[in-house]
Amino acid sequence: MALRDIHLLGSPALRARCAEIATVDDELRRLIDDLFETMDAAKGVGLAANQVGITRRVAVVGVEDDRFVMINPVITSAEGRVRAEEGCLSIPEVYGEVTRPERIVLEALDREGKPFRRELEGYLARAAQHEIDHLDGIIFLDHLSLLKRELLLRRWKKEHRGGELVRKVTPERDSRG
DSSP: OOOOOEEOTTOGGGGSOOBOOOOOOHHHHHHHHHHHHHHHHTTOSEEEGGGGTOOBSEEEEEETTEEEEEEEEEEEEEEOOEEEEEOOTTSTTOOEEEEEOSEEEEEEEOTTSOEEEEEEEHHHHHHHHHHHHHHTTOOGGGGSOHHHHHHHHHHHHHHTTTOOSEEOOOTTOOOOO
16 A cells, blocks of 8 residues: 555546446555545545546545445435535645535445445535535535635635645645645
């Protein structure tokens, strides 16, 4: 397992629609392990492959003791609406109120390539939806009003003028959203 660099806002990988995965093999399982390790070190609750520069449809989610991988995830149904604050490891220290379905049904492959179906709700559903958005090249800022999005983007650009498009993750790093 290895910690991966996290791509930041402005990296083309974050806007890429990730490619479907045809085969689950040892290389993909190593990537999954790296995603979990990187997510944990960065104190996140989810991480998509394109956030570490790999445009393949795989993401991990870890909310408290509920941890799972989603390969080629699809939301087959959604209900309810709830608004809550979101942040993102790829846009540290930026937060916004996002409305998402409260409950979803998720279908995907697990780390062995076996199909699974899960009903998710609350924070776990929100985290899974956030990561699936990443796999489609969507960031949480895209769900905000134009005015709020422009305000947060201006602040980000000002604070990260000339900044890097990736950041190193270390086990000691504090929480960044």
